Structures are given as structure tokens and as C-alpha cells.
Amino acid sequence: MIIDTHTHLDHKMFYEDVDEVIARAKEAGVVKMVIPGADPADLPRAVELSEKYEEIFFAVGVHPYDIDKYDKEYLKKYITHPKCVAVGECGLDYYRLPKEPTAKEENIKKQKEVFIDQITLAKEFDLPLIVHIREASQDAHDLLHAHAGKRGGVLHCYNASPLLLDLKERFYYGIGGVLTFKNAKKLVEIIPKIPFDRIVLETDAPYLTPHPFRGKRNEPAYTKFVAQKLAEILGKSYEEICDITTKNAMRLFDFADKG
Numbered sequence: 001m002i003i004d005t006h007t008h009l010d011h012k013m014f015y016e017d018v019d020e021v022i023a024r025a026k027e028a029g030v031v032k033m034v035i036p037g038a039d040p041a042d043l044p045r046a047v048e049l050s051e052k053y054e055e056i057f058f059a060v061g062v063h064p065y066d067i068d069k070y071d072k073e074y075l076k077k078y079i080t081h082p083k084c085v086a087v088g089e090c091g092l093d094y095y096r097l098p099k100e101p102t103a104k105e106e107n108i109k110k111q112k113e114v115f116i117d118q119i120t121l122a123k124e125f126d127l128p129l130i131v132h133i134r135e136a137s138q139d140a141h142d143l144l145h146a147h148a149g150k151r152g153g154v155l156h157c158y159n160a161s162p163l164l165l166d167l168k169e170r171f172y173y174g175i176g177g178v179l180t181f182k183n184a185k186k187l188v189e190i191i192p193k194i195p196f197d198r199i200v201l202e203t204d205a206p207y208l209t210p211h212p213f214r215g216k217r218n219e220p221a222y223t224k225f226v227a228q229k230l231a232e233i234l235g236k237s238y239e240e241i242c243d244i245t246t247k248n249a250m251r252l253f254d255f256a257d258k259g
Contacts (some may be wrong), residue, residue: 002227002242003032003249004220006089006130006156006174006202009056010035010045013206013217022053025220029242030055032255033220036089036130036156037061040069043078050083057253059086059130064093067114072121079125085253087122088130089156090115092140112143119147128252129153131171137161144171154252157204158194160186168195172252174202177210177218180229191233200249201226 004025008014014021025033035046035058046058060075078084092111098104122129128151133140141163152170157178164171173194178184191199201223203210209218210225231241250256 001031001246002029002201002223003034003246003255004030004203004205004223005034005154005200005249005252006036006176007033007205007220008035008038008042008207009033009049009205009220010042010058011206014219018049021219021221022055026055028221028224030220030223031246032057032249034059034085034130034253036086037075038063038089039066040071040074043075047078047081047083050081057083057085057255059088060084061086061088061090061118061130062114063089064091064111064115064132064134065096067110070114070117072117075121079121079127084127085255086128086130086153087118087125088153089132090118090129091132091156092136092143093132093134094136094139095134108139112139115140115143116147119143119149122151122153123149126151131155132157133159133161133164137163140164141167154200156202157208158187160190162190162193165190165193168198172198172200172248174200175230176202176204176226177208177214177222179226179233180211181214182211188233191230196234196244197248199230199245200252201230201245 037060050056062070154172156174158173205218227241231238
């Protein structure tokens with residue numbers, strides 16, 4: 001069994017064949033899939049899919065690229081839904097900041113404010129966080145240490161920053177297709193340093209497609225390639241990897257209480 005802890009099945013790239021994509025995932029042994037929040041406009045689609053398929057769950061949240069659309073009251077309309085398991089993906093992304101100094105400073109400030117507000121929302125409803133961090137490890141690290149609750153959450157698409165390893169008491173580390181890339185040397189080297197009971201699998205579909213399908217649309221069925229690579233790196237069997245990462249995801253999202 002495998003759990004894909006981060007897959008954007010509400011994305012327009014899945015509009016025409018999402019039923020087939022989900023069927024292939026189930027055939028590949030994927031028993032649960034979590035759709036993270038990103039653009040609030042896609043949230044109703046995520047809810048619809050979660051109500052149609054027992055294997056699908058969702059999170060409420062706003063991606064750093066969509067902070068101008070952030071509305072906490074809108075997210076609260078869905079956060080008590082029985083299939084809502086987390087808040088996010090929220091976080092910090094400094095990859096595409098404005099070049100003009102004042103605009104850059106204002107963007108960073110707003111990203112931090114929206115991130116903190118979503119951390120607060122997660123604590124209010126006792127839900128884990130799904131955290132997005134890109135080129136912002138120090139700031140994200142400091143904000144999580146200062147504001148995150150005991151439930152912690154998952155560092156989505158863990159970026160191999162050693163700094164973030166000291167969050168392991170409250171956070172899990174999402175490992176996806178990047179692990180199979182030829183240029184993933186830093187991630188490959190740091191994987192053994194992550195506690196085995198803190199690793200979860202993800203695809204980030206339709207993005208970050210693992211080898212041997214890199215360049216094509218990603219989908220939840222491809223988590224098996226991540227599991228295979230993880231097994232190779234850690235000297236474990238494929239079955240061991242699937243078993244522990246599934247148990248980790250069950251614990252992270254309290255799936256035992258949600259079916």
C-alpha cells in the first residue's frame with residue numbers, strides 16, 4: 001500500500017481523465033491521496049473529488065504564489081468537512097520575487113503574514129500543516145519554530161536543507177519524484193539522515209514527474225518509482241518502504257479516524 005500525500009488532482013491537466021488517473025493509482029497500490037490547497041478557485045473541485053472517491057482527501061490552503069487570493073473565512077467554509085485533513089500548502093517561496101527592492105520587500109512581508117495566518121488556522125482546528133518552502137529555508141524554519149503547534153505537519157517536496165532537519169520532532173518530510181533526478185545529489189545524501197518514521201511519499205502531480213517518465217505529466221501511480229528509489233538508497237525492500245511511509249502518512253493525517 002502507498003499513500004500519495006501531495007497530488008493536485010484538482011488541476012486542469014486532470015479535467016478530462018481524472019477517473020482513469022485515479023483508477024491507475026489504485027491499480028498501482030495507492031490507497032489514499034491528498035489534494036493540497038493552492039489556488040482557492042480549485043478548492044470546490046478538490047472537495048467534489050473527495051466526496052466522489054473514498055480514497056481522496058483534501059487540504060485547505062493558499063500557495064505563496066496565490067497570496068493575493070488569501071481569504072481565511074473562505075477556507076473556514078471547508079475546513080470542517082470530514083475529508084479535510086490539513087491546512088496548506090502554505091509557506092514561503094522566494095524563487096520568483098519582484099526585482100524592484102521595495103516590491104520585493106513587500107512581497108516577502110505579505111508571504112510571511114499569510115503563512116503565519118495559516119499556521120494559526122491549523123492550530124485553531126488542530127490540523128497538520130502542508131508546508132511549501134523554496135529558496136526560503138531560514139525564514140520558513142524560524143517561522144515554524146516560532147508559530148507552529150504540536151501537530152506540526154509535513155515539509156512538502158523537502159529541499160534537502162540540513163537546517164530543516166531540526167524540525168523532525170513535529171514535522172514529516174515529503175519525498176517525491178525529485179529523488180529520482182540525476183541532479184538530486186544533495187537530497188540523496190541527506191535521505192539517510194531523516195528519521196525513517198518521518199518520511200512520507202508524494203508526487204506533486206502533475207509536476208515533478210519521476211524518472212523514467214520525466215517530462216510527461218505526473219500522476220499518483222508514479223509514487224511507486226519514488227518508493228523504489230528510496231528503497232535503493234536506504235537499503236530497504238520496496239515492501240518495507242511502502243509499509244513505513246504508509247504508517248507515517250496515516251499518523252500524520254489521522255487517517256485512522258477518517259476512514
